[in-house]
Amino acid sequence: MKLSKRVEKIQPSATLSVLGIAKKLKGEGYPVLSFSAGEPDFISPKSALDAARDAIDRGETHYTINSGIPELKNAVAGYYSRRFGLNYETSEIIISSGAKPVVYEALQTLVDPGDEVLVFAPAWVSYVEQIKMSDGRPIAVDTSETGFVPTVEGVESKLSPRTVGMILNSPNNPTGAVYDEATLKALARLAEENDIWVIFDEIYERLVYGDTKFVNILNAAPGIRDRVILINGVSKTFCMTGWRIGYALGPKRLITKMGDIQSHFTSNASSIAQWAAVGAIEGAEDDAERCRSRFAKRRDILVSLLNGIDGLRIESPAGAFYVFADVRNTPIPDDIEFCERLLSEKFVALVPGAAFLAPGFVRISYACGEDDIREGVGRIEDFLKSKRAR
Numbered sequence: 225m226k227l228s229k230r231v232e233k234i235q236p237s238a239t240l241s242v243l244g245i246a247k248k249l250k251g252e253g254y255p256v257l258s259f260s261a262g263e264p265d266f267i268s269p270k271s272a273l274d275a276a277r278d279a280i281d282r283g284e285t286h287y288t289i290n291s292g293i294p295e296l297k298n299a300v301a302g303y304y305s306r307r308f309g310l311n312y313e314t315s316e317i318i319i320s321s322g323a324k325p326v327v328y329e330a331l332q333t334l335v336d337p338g339d340e341v342l343v344f345a346p347a348w349v350s351y352v353e354q355i356k357m358s359d360g361r362p363i364a365v366d367t368s369e370t371g372f373v374p375t376v377e378g379v380e381s382k383l384s385p386r387t388v389g390m391i392l393n394s395p396n397n398p399t400g401a402v403y404d405e406a407t408l409k410a411l412a413r414l415a416e417e418n419d420i421w422v423i424f425d426e427i428y429e430r431l432v433y434g435d436t437k438f439v440n441i442l443n444a445a446p447g448i449r450d451r452v453i454l455i456n457g458v459s460k461t462f463c464m465t466g467w468r469i470g471y472a473l474g475p476k477r478l479i480t481k482m483g484d485i486q487s488h489f490t491s492n493a494s495s496i497a498q499w500a501a502v503g504a505i506e507g508a509e510d511d512a513e514r515c516r517s518r519f520a521k522r523r524d525i526l527v528s529l530l531n532g533i534d535g536l537r538i539e540s541p542a543g544a545f546y547v548f549a550d551v552r553n554t555p556i557p558d559d560i561e562f563c564e565r566l567l568s569e570k571f572v573a574l575v576p577g578a579a580f581l582a583p584g585f586v587r588i589s590y591a592c593g594e595d596d597i598r599e600g601v602g603r604i605e606d607f608l609k610s611k612r613a614r
């Protein structure tokens with residue numbers, strides 16, 4: 225029996241498979257330290273847990289309106305108005321089972337077979353596969369020589385008559401880069417001149433450190449509102465990955481079509497989880513800030529320890545919770561081999577850069593405790609020392 229050509233082209237999520245291997249080894253009793261997680265290790269805020277319990281007690285256990293409960297859309301609209309001064313009607317907002325499905329629904333809505341979508345490499349694993357799942361062609365624009373920040377020249381070199389859109393992600397997974405206002409203005413101008421969509425994934429917008437300021441693309445370039453889909457959710461800001469709630473804000477015409485797709489796909493996000501998200505957005509500002517400052521401290525510890533290792537030179541990333549380290553000057557310059565051997569010999573799990581279209585780098589997540597960070601970096605140092613000694 226045959227499988228579709230589409231699935232033959234799809235790669236599983238590399239980050240989830242590394243996490244799976246790490247969890248399996250741990251289950252078998254090995255002393256595994258995982259730096260592969262793309263999720264905060266803190267528990268969800270009390271206001272979210274309470275709102276979920278209340279929803280269960282009220283019997284909110286049925287299908288909801290497929291694009292999301294009005295209470296959550298209102299909470300999202302209020303958040304965007306308070307935080308960015310951006311006004312969205314509830315008809316311009318869709319709630320989904322995580323941010324991942326809304327990116328997919330947006331691509332399903334925008335991409336015809338053979339259409340090209342620009343992604344900026346290093347790029348989050350799922351963009352590339354989701355574009356392929358939508359029968360489009362992912363076109364990578366390399367940012368590894370420009371501080372992981374897109375440039376006008378880079379974009380222009382990859383634009384073609386088949387380009388329908390670009391996916392921007394700031395703060396960035398896997399690099400932690402945060403795009404400044406000038407960059408976003410320049411990219412917005414290119415989008416306008418070439419009449420293409422911009423999917424702006426700002427799922428890590430609250431996780432920005434030091435003097436860096438997060439800039440929403442519509443604050444940089446309000447004139448392109450009609451061609452922008454904002455992607456966000458509660459997973460990272462409110463430590464709620466398991467609840468699976470994400471959302472998109474964009475032009476009504478597009479959001480309505482995304483809702484039509486969703487109505488034949490997941491129907492609606494979990495009713496209880498939607499109420500939990502209302503609880504978080506309306507009652508967990510302090511928790512979000514506490515979580516951010518703990519990440520800031522971990523980032524500083526991780527970067528300073530890594531910079532103590534021979535052959536590694538790390539710039540402190542401005543956002544998200546990842547360090548993207550160049551291993552090309554270490555005794556194991558191949559990122560896949562580096563990760564495989566580090567896991568089998570020292571039980572430390574990292575994600576190879578190849579998974580993000582960036583061979584020669586490894587992604588180290590600092591969404592784990594400070595003791596684990598110290599112990600893990602110690603093991604990485606021993607690992608590299610043992611290779612040099614040969």
Ligand SMILES: Cc1ncc(COP(=O)(O)O)c(C=O)c1O
Pocket residue numbers: 262321322323324325348393396397425427457458459465468469470
């Ligand atoms: C850049 C980026 N966008 C979207 C998502 C998906 O978020 P969610 O867990 O809400 O689906 C992730 C998760 O790792 C991510 O890193």
